[in-house]
Amino acid sequence: MWRILIFISIVTPSYMATRKIADCRTMPSTKNCSLTIAGTEEEVLTVATRHAIEEHGHKDTPELREEVRSTLQDEK
Ligand SMILES: [Zn+2]
Secondary structure, three states: OHHHHHHHHHOHHHHHHHOOEHHHHHOOOOOOOOOOOEEEEHHHHHHHHHHHHHHOOOOOOOOHHHHHHHHHHOOO
């Protein structure tokens, strides 16, 4: 059995195992925004932070990035 588990962990790329989701509905926002962004943590952070700045008028700060990171959920 352990052989099978090891095999699966080798053939399954890590980026497929741990996709993150940023759901704009869970973020404090003045807009009624239903956008959901899914991908690796870094991808989601980059896109969601840019979205928060461009669409929601947030300031581009390291704090914003951390705030976005704290709202990320694991993909079900
Ligand atoms: Zn949004």
